[in-house]
Amino acid sequence: MAISSTITTPTTGSPGPGGFFVTLAIALFIMLAGIVVSVVCAVAVFAALNAILPDIKLVQAVLVMLLGVAACFGYFWGSNRILDTIYPAHGARIADNINKANSIRPWLFLGPAVVILGVYLVYPVVNSIFLSFHGPDGRQWVGGANYAWLVTDAAFRESMFNNILWLLVVPAAATFFGLIAAALTDRIGWGNLAKSLIFMPMAISFVGASVIWKFIYDYRPQGTEQIGLLNAIVTFFGGEPQAWITLPLWNSFFLMVILIWIQTGFAMVILSAALRGIPEETIEAAIIDGASPLQIFYKIKVPQIWGTIAVVWTTITILVLKVFDIVLAMTNGQWGSQVLANYMFDWMFRGLDFGRASTIALVIMAMVTPIMIWNIREARKDMK
């Protein structure tokens, strides 16, 4: 990977720790100069054009997009120019200059990303921990009161219980259906069309999917014609219509169906690729040994894709931990269907208690952390 240093700087090694901070300081300076210049230019052009162009939001959006792109390019181009002016690649100190420029340039490339990641993802983690020890407005120190409240709160326990239920059911069901769909569609001529159609719900928003399924669960009193598909089927077979999403405990499962419906396509696509990657020889050997198709699937194929199954499982698990839109749109946590993310939202906007809401957010974070650590370890193995 060390192309830049091996080719352009054959003599000197990397700078020491002191040099590293000098490098960072210079990079920071050039970065700030680049950002200021490009943002000021973009804002000026925006102000000038905004006065001429019609006052339509979409026009403004396109303008902002173009200027945003221009400003980004402007920053990267401009900061590079500044760097090349400070350390020109000619003259007496050419080797030293190139060396210094090459140690600064990565930071110019990384600058905006690191700043945005810091502000939008790293700082919030720290700030949330701070807020969880403070009162509703985030100013008054309350010690562990929010955590003590959490332990005794009935609604929190209900959310925790439901979240665990979701965690047990949704990843398992979506992976299972995805595996079945992958195995079956790989065997038939119109498999790709079938895959597209099963994959399609992935493009639908959780709220859109909630409308779709609320229509299926629609309830009319007994005796009138049911327009919800589920109740129509139930009454067709002589059952009694039910208001499905108001049945405690059961309603959670009816909401889970929506997420399974959305995520099965994802599982199918990835598992299908993994199934195709299985070496032919292992399957041929099994055929020669007289294994049935079902045996080949369960004893030869599935064991070879355990790694991918685990990845699919954990990916859906992370999604489930954050499930919010579906519960908000379908029940808003009523009838015993509350989950952590929606409960946090509730305390944030209706309870207006940032301390408690942050504490709930930290619980979600804590549940994600083991997967995060596992991911980092796997990724590091992969990159070595």
Place this chain on the structure above:
Amino acid sequence: MSTVVGSRPALTWAVHLAVLFLVALWTLPTLGILVSSLRDKDQLAISGWWTALTASERNLVARAAPPEDAQPEGGRWVLTGNVFNGDGAAAAFGVSSREPSAFAAGDTAELGDGATVTVEANGDYVIAYPEKPDGKRGQRIFISSVEPPKFTTENYENVLFSEGLGKSFINTMTVTIPATVIPILIAAYAAYALAWMEFPGRALLLATIVGLLVVPLQMSLIPLLRLYNEVGIGKSFIGIWLAHTGFGLPLAIYLLRNYMAGLPREIIESAKVDGASDFEIFRKIILPLSFPALASFAIFQFLWTWNDLLVATVFLGNNEEQLVLTGRLRELLGSRGGNWEILTASAFVAIIVPILVFFAMQRYLVRGLLAGSVKGG
């Protein structure tokens, strides 16, 4: 592999049927709202969408003209009129609520005291009294009418122009386009630095980005909301563009870095030998070669921002002017819970763009998913 199954026709059929069943399960829900959104709203309210193509039966109650208006005709007093006040087709009628369809169209029913009523299939009724009747309350007639299936685009006109969905559509576009494009550029440069440039702390930075991939959004909401209020960004489009950029960056950098690291080293080395700078190499070689990865991430980010409800609710708010499609849909679910003609049409407007993008760019979406997941396993 398929040759094994091909030799057993019964099994092949079972596979075809099973896949057909799965496809039906996964497409019928969406088909349901599409069909419903195009149906007449009165029909939609009383019959399931799967009956959309059959004539629907509707029960209604009409009231005949007041008896005192009856005219003498051939020794009897007769009232005439039409139960539909327009067009319609009566299959049966009745004169009491207990038996609303006791008589077929064209039959004559007894009203008591020698009076009779006849309702024709087109809705014309004739009530004949033996003597001059009086009273202002007209006779009730129960009609079960048969309506042919009716389809209309009225629901769409309604939601787009009077329910405010048109405005929300533009708001969603306004959020989505910059929120998709801005992170790509920022991530592309960072990914190049992480893949092809040497600097201390690179491994640590990479590990951090992989870790940030799974940080739940919920963590960021309150701190950022407070930060925005302090800085003065408040609830603005700039704020939500930057928020989506921040939340999309880890995946963007991760996907692009993996892809760029896989590009052949020779191309980059020979460019260096020719005297190209990192900046030129990135712009002229890496960026064009990385198009598939850029497209993959663009679709992810587009679908995610278009379908997002949480970030939009927190950073744009719920005021009428700034409501995005998902927010509007959620509001309609609350306020128009029973009006399925409005909900189904709105839902379809909200999902049609991502579905079209999905089918058009599916190849890149799949590629991106595989790059993000299979490698990690």
